[in-house]
Amino acid sequence: MGRRPTAQGRRARDRSGRLVRAALIVMLAVLGARAMAQGFAGLGSDADGYTLPAPAASFQFPADHGPHPDFRIEWWYVTANLTAADGTAYGVQWTLFRSALVPRAAPGWASRQIWFAHAGLTTADRQFAAQRRARGGIGQAGVTPSPFAAWIDDWQLAGTDDLARLQMTARGDDFAYDLTLTADGPLVLHGDGGYSLKSPRGQASYYYSQPGYRVSGVLHLPGGPVQVTGQAWLDREWSSQPLAPTQTGWDWVSLHLEDGAKLMVYRLRDSAAPDFVPATYVAPGGGARALPAGVVALVPLHTSRVAGRRIPTAWRVTWPEGGVDLRLDALNPQSWMDTAPPYWEGPVQISGSHRGAGYLEMTGYD
Secondary structure (H helix, E strand, C coil): CCCCCCHHHHHHHHHHHHHHHHHHHHHHHHHHHHHHHHCCCCCCCCCCCCCCCCCCCCCCCCHHHCCCCCCCEEEEEEEEEEEECCCCEEEEEEEEEEEECCCCCCCHHHCCEEEEEEEEEECCCCEEEEEEEEECCCCCEEEEECCEEEEECCEEEEECCCCCEEEEEEECCCCEEEEEEEECCCCEECCECCEEECCCCCCEEEEEEEEEEEEEEEEEECCEEEEEEEEEEEEEEEECCCCCCCEEEEEEEEEEECCCCEEEEEEEEECCCCCECCEEEECCCCCEEEECCCCCEEEEEEEEEECCEEEEEEEEEEEHHHCEEEEEEECCCCCEECCCCCEEEEEEEEEECCCEEEEEEECCCC
């Protein structure tokens, strides 16, 4: 039998538990109703002493694959379009978020960094979702740049320091996945060398991606394991005020086209000004090109009733100069992530001037 804890041990354990719960309550308070409408962690609020991105970004790798505690919010975000041997399509999402309650790092229980994570698995008729939350500084969650590892509890994204090869695992109550990601090309810097404007008023983030992963592995579903292959896209982004106060959410797509090209475009919806729509095009042979806001159009075509909301689940993407005129249709229109905060995220199928597959994320739909 194990030794019973002493009164002092019980008090320490209870105090630890209270601190974790208090930190999570504070995190949810920081998010707030308005923040949830905007996305995550008060993205449209004042910077309040946090570091802000600056033009002429200069990344230092592998260090910048790791956390930046003086910025308010950042994420490590993977989406994957997968196919089984019988042609059945699936989608997978893995995301780790870091949210700072104060703009500085501190060790152990003094840490004011909150970590939370979302995992999703989408089929044509089901959406699986799970989430995790953790207090920073105690080893339950974190990121190390070398060797690269991002984790929360038993969820992990880990591999080589250059992110060229990663192992990605997560599990929920009724699903799990274990996938290997191998990059075919270099990292892509969005905007001006990684300095990504989010508004004409100057809000910005640091933003880069690895859009060219080949994927293989296994999905664990209620009906049993499924071997899959496919493509994945990793986003890395951090900032302290990436939205203007009147921007209410975003619609974001990452697209793998049949000719090997990649296209990322997002629409930041604004209640008081025109929507802001920047994009990045990656040519089939490599070479990325940032496209100014407004050059690519992202227009909703059809809405579905999802979780009591009307949400666009079919879209048109046009870029006349590039000969791009696409229709995007959700694999599963009910791809609702019932997490904190909630949002829509799932795979899309591409038709029109090009065929292919991609991922769609939409936040701020009340």
